[in-house]
Amino acid sequence: MSQYGKLMLDRYPEKMILPESSVIMASDGTVLRRIPLPETGYRIKAGLGEMPQLLIDTFIAVEDRRFYSHKGLDYQGIARALVNNTVRMGVSEGGSSITQQLARGLYLNRGQNLLRKLNEASIALTLEKQLSKDEILQLYLNQIYMGQGQYGVKSAAERYFGITDMKHLEIGQIATLAAIPKGPSIYNPVDNLELSAGRRDLVLRIMQQHKLITTEQMRAAMKGPYIPPVKDKTEIVGASYMDAAIKEAMRQTGLSRKELCAGGYTLVTGMNIEAQRAMERAFSQEEAFPPDGKNQRAEAAMVIMDQRNGEVAALLGGRNPSTGGLNRAVTPSRQPGSALKPIIDYGPALESGKYTPDSLLPDIKTTYGSYSPANLNGVYRGQVSMRVALQQSINAPAVWLLKQVGVSYARGFAVRLGMELAAEDNHLAIALGGLHSGVSPLMMAQAYTVFANGGILNKAYLVRSIRNSQNQVVYSHVAAPQQAISVRTAADMTAMLRQAVSEGTGRRARMDVTVAGKTGTTQLDLPGVPGKANRDLWFVGYTPRWTAAVWMGFDHSDPDNYMTAGSGFAAAMFSKVLSML
Structure with a gap:
């Protein structure tokens, strides 16, 4: 069964490297632009160490509670889904593990036919053989679509709450994020605040049931209103400057535009914002x-x-x-x-x-x-x-x-x-x-x-320096x-x-x-x-x-x-x- 999965991973190794939005900054550190990915969204990658343990535990509790015990396929979940799908006379519930969701997101479309499910399972089994559980989880939390053009939990935390250091996320905010993957376009707090709050409360109950939070914490979080981040009213400046800076960066690094824009690079320019x-x-x-x-x-x-x-x-x-x-x-x-x-x-x-x-x-x-x-x-x-x-x-x-x-x-x-x-x-x-x-x-x-x-x-x-996604300097103007x-x-x-x-x-x-x-x-x-x-x-x-x-x-x-x-x-x-x- 795993032959298909091995073939896919061997043939498309680049799929394991998630594209990340590069950033262009002014001379004073102001973020001028976060460059959209080819899929017209944004991703900021983060390691598990940058995420609060409560967020990790909550996603596991909501999406795949047996994640650390199964080998890619949650057979109990699959059995439950088969029973429900038989009753409904169709393929509507996936019973997918986190590893299967990652396999689907990296290699497959979102169809629900039987062949696609078999391929998904094959890739998931292969992923489990080649990667550790933490590596799979980290990939998943960075790959998953979170609505509003945001990919990954770090990008979503910044978009929905204005939080760049995820360790500062509150309980209600973590629950709101964990509520989104079920339906990114309807459960994010920007597109539908009422549905988002309802599913957040469901997640908070799951968190309490798994003893991740206390009953008091659950009730307090349920009462907390959604407070969107304060938008910077300052107009976006420098479209011409940023275009010229990207071209200069390409010349100086030898990177293609696609590599530069989706490689998680940080371009620090000499732009004087006031000028x-x-x-x-x-x-x-x-x-x-x-x-x-x-x-x-x-x-x-x-x-x-x-x-x-x-x-x-x-x-x-x-x-x-x-x-x-x-x-x-x-x-x-x-x-x-x-x-x-x-x-x-x-x-x-x-x-x-x-x-x-x-x-x-x-x-x-x-x-x-x-x-x-x-x-x-x-x-x-x-x-x-x-x-x-x-x-x-x-x-x-x-x-x-x-x-x-x-x-x-x-x-x-x-x-x-x-x-x-x-x-x-x-x-x-x-x-x-x-x-x-x-x-x-x-x-x-x-x-x-x-x-x-x-x-x-x-x-x-125009470009002072360029750092890669590991914060290593790959170019500095001399x-x-x-x-x-x-x-x-x-x-x-x-x-x-x-x-x-x-x-x-x-x-x-x-x-x-x-x-x-x-x-x-x-x-x-x-x-x-x-x-x-x-x-x-x-x-x-x-x-x-x-x-x-x-x-x-x-x-x-x-x-x-x-x-x-x-x-x-x-x-x-x-x-x-x-x-x-």
């Missing part, structure tokens, strides 16, 4: 965005980093981000416009040692082969200092400067800031932010952290700061970028603290569209503590959907969010 909430509050304000298009909503994305260590404090991939949705904050598909000038023009020039912020640059209409860049307002001053050229975002001096330092040198400088451009970007048009594929707000924020941090690059990261550019270059760039905010194009980013930063705008440049139509709006900047990048635009710009506003909207969003921190 994330500030960003999401600002993004909820309609007036903070440019006008919508004819059939598209104006979109946006933002990233905040701690320039001292590279930690991503907050990230938002859209105005209404959803789990698994488009994450614009990390998708490198946007043209940065003039926000790239510090990275590809002025930074490399300063680093070369041949130029200073006061160096005079030609501001004249110049053609470079087939490339003929123009100043946006058509005005040419003849000559301007580097700091004025950056402050006013003048195009001609920027292109000339890139020509002087060399495209190859400038691209190498960008790499030192963590930004590697595509091979197709080997031309002068990158001086004004014209790239083959584009950049993401995360890439832009990381590059500017180098200016903010004295020339030191700390690569951007800081690897690099002096990417000189301290002098970083200081000079910061001084110029501060002036760009205080007196130049970034005025709307001004705050009570000192801000350095740069706007960026890319034109739509389509036939039949006004010349002032824009595609991408940017502001990238930093305060003494935070570096942030803001992008605004449409997912698909076309003659019906384009930006009629300028980058001041992005600068204002920067100020709005960081002013809350």
Whole structure:
């Protein structure tokens, strides 16, 4: 009889390893999300030692009082069920032992035909040969479905009572949990409080009959009302952040998404809850965005980093981000416009040692082969200092400067800031932010952290550490700061970028603290569209503590959907969010 059971256990050994919901946490320990299992439920595993003995004894008394004496099949229970089923002319009562229930839950469906019952019995007998009684019981108490999408007693204790340490469960709560397996959808206290209380009282009587509790304890527990856990009214934050963190965790560990999400891992991220909430509050304000298009909503994305260590404090991939949705904050598909000038023009020039912020640059209409860049307002001053050229975002001096330092040198400088451009970007048009594929707000924020941090690059990261279900650290971020550019270059760039905010194009980013930063705008440049139509709006900047990048635009710009506003909207969003921190 046990041959079928041995075959099933040998063929599907993975069934014995119960999937467990992984957890994503913010930097302060706040649980951001408990990831649902493939069966769209939640499980938190626990050892028998974490469970109160009264809970263990109660489940045995209710579900299988002869559990420790039989070898997988409770023949007395089966005989009783056969008599009752014969009277009822059908197969309705199982008489199943805990081991049989475990066998069914792990390997079979919930059908009631005779073949399934025989297979269940075969698997149960094999389980008893391969596992100890305590191992079977522990598996059962972790595997069993407890209603409301909860698998296992620990998950149920947290869901129904808000209790994470099961040793704190009271008698009435234990009875309520033990009442659920008979009918998880009708005997849990959330779906049906009256039926739950009735069956709880039945369990309390069984507990008293087995001398697990006294009569006084039974009566007191019967009078106890169900008190649901206090729900955290704080809104769930960070869908975009958590998506990006999971992808980073997959890269760092080599685990698949399924393994990572259902392996009981704890991902501790660098999310600063206050920064994330500030960003999401600002993004909820309609007036903070440019006008919508004819059939598209104006979109946006933002990233905040701690320039001292590279930690991503907050990230938002859209105005209404959803789990698994488009994450614009990390998708490198946007043209940065003039926000790239510090990275590809002025930074490399300063680093070369041949130029200073006061160096005079030609501001004249110049053609470079087939490339003929123009100043946006058509005005040419003849000559301007580097700091004025950056402050006013003048195009001609920027292109000339890139020509002087060399495209190859400038691209190498960008790499030192963590930004590697595509091979197709080997031309002068990158001086004004014209790239083959584009950049993401995360890439832009990381590059500017180098200016903010004295020339030191700390690569951007979201995941601080990952622990497995045994609380062992399987990954921990290791800081690897690099002096990417000189301290002098970083200081000079910061001084110029501060002036760009205080007196130049970034005025709307001004705050009570000192801000350095740069706007960026890319034109739509389509036939039949006004010349002032824009595609991408940017502001990238930093305060003494935070570096942030803001992008605004449409997912698909076309003659019906384009930006009629300028980058001041992005600068204002920067100020709005960081002013809350």
